[in-house]
Amino acid sequence: MSNKDTIVDAPTVNKIARLSRLDIPEVNKENLTNDLNNILGFVAQLDEVDTSNVEPLASVTGHKLPLRNDDVNDGNIEDLVLKNAPEKSSGFFVVPKVIE
Amino acid sequence: MSELLDLNLVEASKALKNKKITSLELTNAYLKSINDTSLLGAYLEIVEDKAISMAKESDKKLIDGTARPLEGIPIGIKDMFCTKDIKTTASSKILENFIPTYESTVTQNLWNDGAVILGKLSCDEFAMGSSNETAAKGNVINPWLKNKKMSPGGSSGGSAAAVAARSALAATGTDTGGSIRQPAAFCGITGLKPTYGRCSRWGIVAFSSSLDQAGPLTRTVSDAALMLNSMAGYDQKDSTSANLKMPDLMDYLDKGIKGKKIGIPKEYTQDGISEDIVKFYEKSIDWLKDEGAEIIPVSLPHTKYALPAYYIIAPAEASSNLARYDGVRYGARQEASSLDEMYELTRGNGFGDEVKRRIMIGTYVLSSGYYDAYYLKAQKVRRLIKEDFENVYKKVDYILTPSTPTTSFELGKKQDPLTMYLNDIFTVPASLAGLPGVSLPVGLDKSGLPIGIQLIANSYDEPGLISIARVLEMSAGFDFIADGAAK
Numbered sequence: 146m147s148n149k150d151t152i153v154d155a156p157t158v159n160k161i162a163r164l165s166r167l168d169i170p171e172v173n174k175e176n177l178t179n180d181l182n183n184i185l186g187f188v189a190q191l192d193e194v195d196t197s198n199v200e201p202l203a204s205v206t207g208h209k210l211p212l213r214n215d216d217v218n219d220g221n222i223e224d225l226v227l228k229n230a231p232e233k234s235s236g237f238f239v240v241p242k243v244i245e
Numbered sequence: 246m247s248e249l250l251d252l253n254l255v256e257a258s259k260a261l262k263n264k265k266i267t268s269l270e271l272t273n274a275y276l277k278s279i280n281d282t283s284l285l286g287a288y289l290e291i292v293e294d295k296a297i298s299m300a301k302e303s304d305k306k307l308i309d310g311t312a313r314p315l316e317g318i319p320i321g322i323k324d325m326f327c328t329k330d331i332k333t334t335a336s337s338k339i340l341e342n343f344i345p346t347y348e349s350t351v352t353q354n355l356w357n358d359g360a361v362i363l364g365k366l367s368c369d370e371f372a373m374g375s376s377n378e379t380a381a382k383g384n385v386i387n388p389w390l391k392n393k394k395m396s397p398g399g400s401s402g403g404s405a406a407a408v409a410a411r412s413a414l415a416a417t418g419t420d421t422g423g424s425i426r427q428p429a430a431f432c433g434i435t436g437l438k439p440t441y442g443r444c445s446r447w448g449i450v451a452f453s454s455s456l457d458q459a460g461p462l463t464r465t466v467s468d469a470a471l472m473l474n475s476m477a478g479y480d481q482k483d484s485t486s487a488n489l490k491m492p493d494l495m496d497y498l499d500k501g502i503k504g505k506k507i508g509i510p511k512e513y514t515q516d517g518i519s520e521d522i523v524k525f526y527e528k529s530i531d532w533l534k535d536e537g538a539e540i541i542p543v544s545l546p547h548t549k550y551a552l553p554a555y556y557i558i559a560p561a562e563a564s565s566n567l568a569r570y571d572g573v574r575y576g577a578r579q580e581a582s583s584l585d586e587m588y589e590l591t592r593g594n595g596f597g598d599e600v601k602r603r604i605m606i607g608t609y610v611l612s613s614g615y616y617d618a619y620y621l622k623a624q625k626v627r628r629l630i631k632e633d634f635e636n637v638y639k640k641v642d643y644i645l646t647p648s649t650p651t652t653s654f655e656l657g658k659k660q661d662p663l664t665m666y667l668n669d670i671f672t673v674p675a676s677l678a679g680l681p682g683v684s685l686p687v688g689l690d691k692s693g694l695p696i697g698i699q700l701i702a703n704s705y706d707e708p709g710l711i712s713i714a715r716v717l718e719m720s721a722g723f724d725f726i727a728d729g730a731a732k
Contacts (some may be wrong), residue, residue: 153609165564166585166606167570167601168593180602183663188553191622194629201624202631204455205679205704206442209610210484225346229575238573241584 152185153178247732249274250411254318254468257414261307261317262399268307268317269296271414272300272361275319277414278731279363281501285386285729286469287397287407289324290332291364299361306359310450313473316359321413323404324365325372326352328449328458329454331362337370339576349418349448350480351459358475363413366403370597371567372424372452376659377402379599384656387432389694391729398428398668404462405432411731415463415472417451419449421456422555423627423672426684430697431464433686433727435714436462437469438721440704442487443681444473445480453562455481455483456555456676466685466714470494473707492708500712503537507713513671516648529687529698532720533645533713541641547714550626551601551674554695556666557610557623558677563600564607570595577581631678638703643713647669647695675701687721695725 147227153161162169168203169177230237249271252260260266263543276293296319303317327333327345335341346637348356356362369379376396378384385402387395388410394710397406403420405428418425420438428434437460444459451457461472474494480486509530514523534540572578579590596604610619637644650670675682681704684697698717702710 150330156607157609161605161612162610164612165601166568166588166592167596167604168589169601170593173598177602179604181605183661184556184602184666185609187625187663188557188619188665191550191555191626194547194550194626194627196622196625199628199639201621202628203624204485204632205677206485206487208487211481211488213481222346222544225310228346229343231572231578239559240573241580241582241587243584243686 151182153181247386250278250731253464254415256316257466258315258471264307265276268303269299271296272293272296272319275363275414281731282388282412282729284409285388285406285410287366287384287385287403287412288321288364289334289336289367289403292331292362296361296363297372303359303361303526307490313357313359314471315355317361318359318429319361319363319414319615320355321363321366321370321404321414321416321468323401325368325417326417327443327450328352328362328365331365333365333450333575334381335371336368336382337596337600338381339570341381341577343575347448349451350445350482351476354475360620366407368403369400370600371563372400372419372449373563373599373603374399375427375665376656378656379582379597382598385564386651386656386729388727388729389433389653390692394656395694396431396553396656398431398653400424401428401462402465405429405434405436408462408464409727410729415461415468416461417476419457419459420676421453421559422676423669425460425462426648426672426682426699427668429684430686430695431653433695433723433725434462434464435466435469435660435683435685436460437473438676438681439477439707440487440681441576441593442485443477443491443707445483445486447480447482451566453559455562456559456564466711466718467495467498469567469683470498470711477717489705490644494708494711497554497708498715499671501536501712502533502716505538505643505713506541506641507533507538508541508543508637508644510543510545510548510646511642512647513543518647519652519690522647522650522652522696525688525696526698527718529645532717534614534718536716543637543641543644545674546632547629547639548674551630551677552666552670553625554623554630555673556606557619558627559691560603560607561611561620562607564604564611566608567600567604601664605720627677631672634678634680642709644701646699646701648672648699652690653692666732671699680704681707681710683710685718686713686723687717688723689725
């Protein structure tokens, strides 16, 4: 992560866009690639920090995630769950046909 | 009308309880203000009928003696909070028609305590931005130097602008890397980010779950205390919610700061910070010293690395959180012949440029082969930043810093994403460490724009934070009103 100028090239940007499920118009790709390289170049400063023997910190709370009993405490709200769906039918979400 | 708008939250609450005014009068005054200041673009949705019916309900309770802590107080809600049956868009095109079927915990807490909703306030799209310019419906204008069209800051730009423009008596915000404190500084008001875990995240549109925290934007420190009293609290529905009772913050307003130790970190006065801000920072140090605080120079050696760590962690969490916008369950959908194409078109079309950039960065740093070098590295640096604060809090009680390196800037002037990110350089470290921080206005710069100073406390010490902030507020005596505020 130290090469400052081109960390991501056009094929890499295409690959990340694909992984992110984002359609990026061809005309925007050059600017986007530049922006990403600037940002990734900036964050590469972290290389200067010695982090050997440092544990990663994922949560600042310091407490263990609480557990609850595996009881049903909700439900029967099918209409509410589906209310904002762009397309629904007979109590289901509808998606384009998937053929494997 | 003007006398009603002159009352801050605590004063209005007293006037309501003493029956000098009614909530309907107050709410109508604010609805008129919203109309008078509509060019600022702070509101995305105004719910006049609901506001009036809630105000009438409050007036009944004020008369029959069952008034609650925020009874009859008209407030605005950042559009990141889900509000049942009221459109909630997070300022994104992808949610432009989303009407939640449930209420966020924080807003429910406010309604349970008698607050009246005026409407939903604009913000940067999914709270990603520092100028309110990434909002799908366009930027909000800062009520200060209104003819020059200055940025209100972001992401809670609509919330800060509305409070400064007197079109809301108080507002809610969310802060991930500075999104409450930076706009509060830009708009000359008070913005408080509580300790991570104090306010439930349930029903808040998720951006970066290990950092997101709700808090109040208000005219005064006392107003912030009263708002936060209602907003905070343990919630089973948020697994990171702190199961700790917060004392009544109103009891801590006049505790003073005699004998308290205030740390001044040397890393916060670097090149690029405006002269006027340095001047008021030094004044603030003197004010606190005059009130009996002991001033102690300290060092937070990893400060410089907070922003780069943040711009790995926050986009990584965002890319994961925003995967839910798939055009299937809610939100806009672009029709396509295959499922994958539908996802790509829906997301490509529904998200704005900044959100797309962050999803791309986040996806990259989490992708196979880069995870350790970026994401894990950033999490390790995050621990070092947290340890910096822990070490300093062995020696001092509070830390004083500027809120931002500059005052507000003209809209449309900062096009480069990286330059924009530098706005949050003083607010991001406390976010990464999960610490409570407050920005309050202490003066104006040469051009007449507000300057904010930040106080950072140790985890869960909101009571102490309020005490110190109140002392600084009294010393600064900031009583300016924005030229773009409702009269």
